[in-house]
Amino acid sequence: MKVVKSKKSTRLLQKLGLKTVLTTALAAALQPAFADTARSYQEHKLFDDKLVIETTDSQVTLTPLNSGALEVHYQREGMKQLPSFARAHQQLQQDVQAELNVSTEALRYSLGDITAVIHKSPFAIEYLHNGKPLLSEEHGFFANQTMRGFRFNLTDDEKLIGGGQRVLGMDRRGHRLPLYNKAHYGYSTESEQMYFSMPAVMSSNKYVLLFDNSATGTMDLGASEESVMQFEAVGGRSAYIVVAGENYPKLIENYVDVTGRQPMPPRWALGNFASRFGYRSEQEVRETIQAFRDEDFPVDALVLDLFWFGPDIKGHMGNLAWDKENFPQPVEMMAELKEQGIKTILVTEPFVLSTSERWDEAVASNALAKNLAGKPKQFDFYFGNTGLIDVFSEDGRDWFWNIYQDLKAQGVSGWWGDLGEPEVHPSDTVHAIGMADEIHNAFGHRWAQMLFENEKANNPDERPFIMMRAGFPGSQRYGMIPWTGDVSRGWGGLQPQVELSLQMGLLGFAYTHSDLGGFADGERFERTPYIRWLQYGTFQPVYRPHAQEKIAPEPVFHDRKTRRITRDFIKLRYRLLPYNYTLAFENSQTGMPLMRPLFFENENNLELMDNKSAYLWGNDFLVAPVMEDTRKVSVELPGGIWFDYWNDNQYGGDKAEIKVSLETIPVLVRAGAFIPTVADMKNTQEYTSEYLRLDYYAHESVQQSSGTVYEDDGETADAFAKGQYEKLLFSGERNEAGIDFTFTREGDGYTGAPESRNVELVLHNVTLPAAIQQGDQTIALVKREKDLTENTAWYNKREKTLHVKFPWSGASQSLSVAQ
Template sequence: MKEKAHTKSPVLVKALGLGLFLAGALQPAVAADTREYQQHHLQSGALVIDTSDSQVTLTPLNSGALEVHYQREGLKQLPSFAIAPNRNDDSAQLKSDIHAQLSVSDDALRFALGGLTAVIHKSPFAIEYQRDGESLLAEEHGFFANQTMRGFRFALQESEKLIGGGQRVLGMDRRGHRLPLYNKAHYGYTTESEQMYFGLPAVMSSNKYILLFDNSATGTMDLGASEKDVMQFEAVAGRSSYIVVAGNSYPQLIENYVDVTGRQPMPPRWALGNFASRFGYHSEQEVRGVVEKFREEDFPLDAVVLDLYWFGPDIQGHMGNLAWDNHAFPTPVEMMADFREDGVNTILVTEPFVLSTSERWDSAVASNALAKNLAGQPKQFDFYFGNTGLIDVFSEDGRDWFWNIYRDLKQQGVAGWWGDLGEPEVHPSDTVHAIGMADEIHNAYGHRWAQMLFDNEQAASPDERPFIMMRAGFPGSQRFGMIPWTGDVARSWGGLKPQVELALQMGLLGFGYTHSDLGGFADGEKFDRELYIRWLQYGVFQPVYRPHAQEHIAPEPVFHDRKTRDILREYVKLRYRLLPYNYTLAFENSQTGMPLMRPLFFENEHTLALMDNKDAYLWGNDFLVAPITEEDIDAVNVQLPGGVWFDFWNDNQYSGDAARVEVDLKTIPVLVRAGAFIPSVADMKATRDYSSAYLRLDYYAHASVQQSSGYIYEDDGVTANAFAKGQYEKLLFAGERSEAGMTFNLKRQGEGYTGAPQNRVIELVLHNWQQLPANITAGEQTIRIVDRVQQFADNTAYYDKRKNTLQVKFHWNGEPLSVSVNH
């Protein structure tokens, strides 16, 4: 081991040399003297190192993740916001299984976790990170700090690509950009934005590591912009620590990352349904009319979202009331109860600002709920909505006062929360919070707000899943059930174009439910039918289906022309039919952090060019979707990541590097992987009516796939931690080709849940099936083959030679079952 410790990788040699050169006057933020090792000791599993200017603590978080915290006397530290403080049982078990091994030589310390090794070089002091003996990442100068700035410097490898930074419109690879770290609204953005609502001080490298700067302060992340081979994080204050995570694959990397920052709990099933939302509904009568319109037009609906008119008649002057305007909403409790009876959940917008003209100003002041000015009085400032104060969610008084409002509304029947303007949108630097100044904690404001809601929801209703939609947060906010959206996007083709990029960037760093205001939010002089249809078609294959916009053009499809309604009705219904598939994606996300929308490079990790693709993505494992973001398109060239793919609409086959997919106004490119099982259920008017008692399984057969498998996860859709409680079922499907034909095996796992079907009718549909079978059996039963589709019924099969599809219908009681289709 000693000779390895003496050996420095080329990357580290380069980093150390560059660091020594830059330690002088050219880099005033960097200390002039090089850092030197002095001594070390182990403490509660962590490695603590004293150096010439700081103490460095390396804390194992799991077998592939390490927190590195530099501390210097007199340098204020804040708590970690990113690291989940209460790890779940699985994570706690993993952490207890870490056996970090320390070896010491004259030149270096090696701290090996299993999947990640830190090599600490003593002189000059620098830390290099390795996986399987290969260098992943190395400090260039490492930690620096002076009176006005602190941060870290790392060496970048020559061909390395960097994804990350959260919401930005820059292309997938952010290397070469200098990114502000200050959550900030960007109203009406289109095809370019360096600073938006939800920044993340973290990157994912093509070398399969994630580097997270656990600092909530105003800062910058320079990804090789100022110096092409240096990644530098800098901030005006905050915690001087970073977390490095490694994995052998991108999915494993993400799983290791969310094990540290927290897994997203499953949302209620209704969160995957259709939302009615606009800015905004002015009265109870209007809201009731909108819900009724969805029912009349035969559009499924699960939620209605009320913007700020629920607490005041005008946009300005009422923020902070957070109580029903009884003139416009005379019977809100009855209204919400009626909606709930119809399967529709009510979501209310709330903001953290309390105007001095609002009905609750005096109460907020008296309750010590507001952030302070430098004189210790409630801080007041002007912004668009009026003269205001800001609730201090970092103080116990502020959180208690805020939650008491939510609690009362919850008791009235509110089902979900929409937290808006939570960057905060206006946040003067001289605002004093309980744990620091505004610029120290700005980027963690939405995070702490979401935590307040989640923790109190859990305490008040421990068996229910909360719905918390917010515009800003911090790494780890996903563990509070946060559902982000991409802000006030322009209602234009330019606004639609970056939505895949934004969702992918967020999903790779924990926020798998990032979605857009479908149809676009801001401005737009007149209704563009084609744009609107294309946006809502894309919405079927993204996490939350919520059209939302300024009200001068209706965001709801039910208020548009017949052609628009007829096209989109089928898409919204498809969204509901695919609930078994989509709900299983939500389950996978809750277990491993795997995003619902996945980049194509997950399919081919060795093709770096796929990392740049921001026009297509995988929806789960088995769909490949390429939204149409330009007008008058009749064909799309779709990059393929390898394998064979079927057109979802017509079963056309594609393979190779690209596919030219023809479309019309009713279709966008949606491809299905060869060998995939796509589950679906019957139409419904709300997710409350969901049942898999009749389950359709579309199987896409191809000779290149000899074996394949899939599953769906089910529970009651509302119980918190249903999987951990054993209140679930997994339905598993497997297919295998042979010379005789194909055999499909079905089995069930889990203890079941309230409302689970005891028996199911399964309709197995084989696509790309080239001949009439000789016989079909399901267990001991022979399935009768009929020659007309009109005769297709239970325990029969029908072969459509024009479409090359075979439909087989049989009963399944949940016991292991083998279905054979023989030539």
């Protein structure tokens, strides 16, 4: 970091070293939260990578993280501090340019986009973004014997998104949110506390405020005091991170630059999963996969719940070894599935029952969290008497990973970490770095880190698949794929799913998804809400129907009409793989979620921020799932012109009233968009873009537009960084003569890439062309669709679409359609 100081600044004193412990008396550290004497500045020191300020009651360290993000850490003598779990980079990035200016009243510490103004007396920090007010401390840091936290000012019209999984509406302002990851079995249309809480908010004022504290606590978003945001916790790290950006995409990019980017998942993770609670035998696994084949349903993965290690629900958790009576040949079974292109995912839990086969081994290996007497902590919960693996200890992690390593060698392709809140976590449980209530919310995070880092060390060229129910800000950098827990079946369970995925995606967790069809309760199969849920699933991150076995979650086991409709949507998801995979790539580079809120389109329309019934799927789709038994859906529009994906009807203005049948949900396409699709396939093992269809939605309101398809081999880790990829780039430009298209390619290619592609460009909303020119070649129009071959075109007068077929070797090409 380059530091530029004013002439009033003190000389850099690196030789003194950074103090880690204050000389303030312990008694001062134990003052009430709001002392009679206000905090005041005393002195400061400037180091290569941080600004350290001494105040009358604490040491305050400001650490630049990037040009738009800053960590602020308050410390007092005698107050325990935990490491940062949220930050991806524990060392400062060297490209941050910081400048400090000192005056009698304040320090002004600027990183470029964001500036911290530190007022000396009373001590308070306010933040500016490009010179304009962004956020300010109210009292700032407070601490007493039982609580520590921060207080910030809220502006009058400010809306706040965040807090993780809750069913409260998009704007969480006015709520007091528990920060304690906790299961909520069978939730539906309301929940204040769920599996994955996050101590972070995104403001309509375009900042993210993250409290980097894993302890049990509360986030009060103007509930107790209308103009105050207060974070409070029983312990943990007394630090926060503030992130700014000129728009929401840039804000998210700055945020994931601090907390970590989600690595690309394997391509098969975007396919269809066979999953239930649960498959009880090899025979049932084979019969299920055969049903998918017989009914012509693509399928890429099979998920085994807890019956793989025991015949009953209770009494076996912690075995983590195959039940040989019901799974006598698991290695052969998984090999057969893999040969068909189907990956096996196993559930694992961090609990080891005292009745399990591994209890003595876990105790002897020092793998379990302790009680206050230093012995393995035992407690009762639904599954039996248990201990908890201490993922914060090296012994616990090593013991746990050895089990995973053996299973990986047998042929397991992915991990499902369940109950990782942890679901039951007594306060008197002692972990290697602290008590249960200090680190509870980081348990799933540390578990995912253990899996990811060991997977990368052992299999550096592979992309891990790690699905987990709970974590902490930053867990996305370990490839964590969360889901929304044990949701109720029916309309009530479906209705909050858009809200839950949007909330999580905005703060890094772009693959948050639901048990499609609902998991819990239900006495009989309800066709309509089930179909509507699976239709929504086509346009959300992971396609995984999952439920208790009383009602089959897999569509292949339902009636003919249900199978027909859901089959069409699952096949559509596979055809859209070029689009969806490109969204995954974009997320890995910038943090942009796959599901995006409508207010991204119109940042000045705060009313759009409240919309929880529709969303953008990537840049070019607008999706409004059908969430009740209706034949018409009112869809709020964010501006611009949109085409109905099913019939090319056009919509503009503020709202669209869209008629739906059971076969359709509202899916709109942005005017000017290129939508890439490929041919049907049995699973992603057959994926190829050798035949590539590009649907272009022409409209006079869009003079110029472009699209991209990113491709690699679907499995190599860091393929883009290694240059093992292709980017296919398309653009369209309107002029007086018609529309000119260009097609270009970037990248060095990848194993399995087509040598050339057969492209079918389909122009929507166009008239019969006067001429079609590709370079020097004129493309002839044919009269019938069946005559459409390479280097010809066909115009569908009824649908107003023009189909143009041509080969593309990858070299830059142009095509003009005169009208």
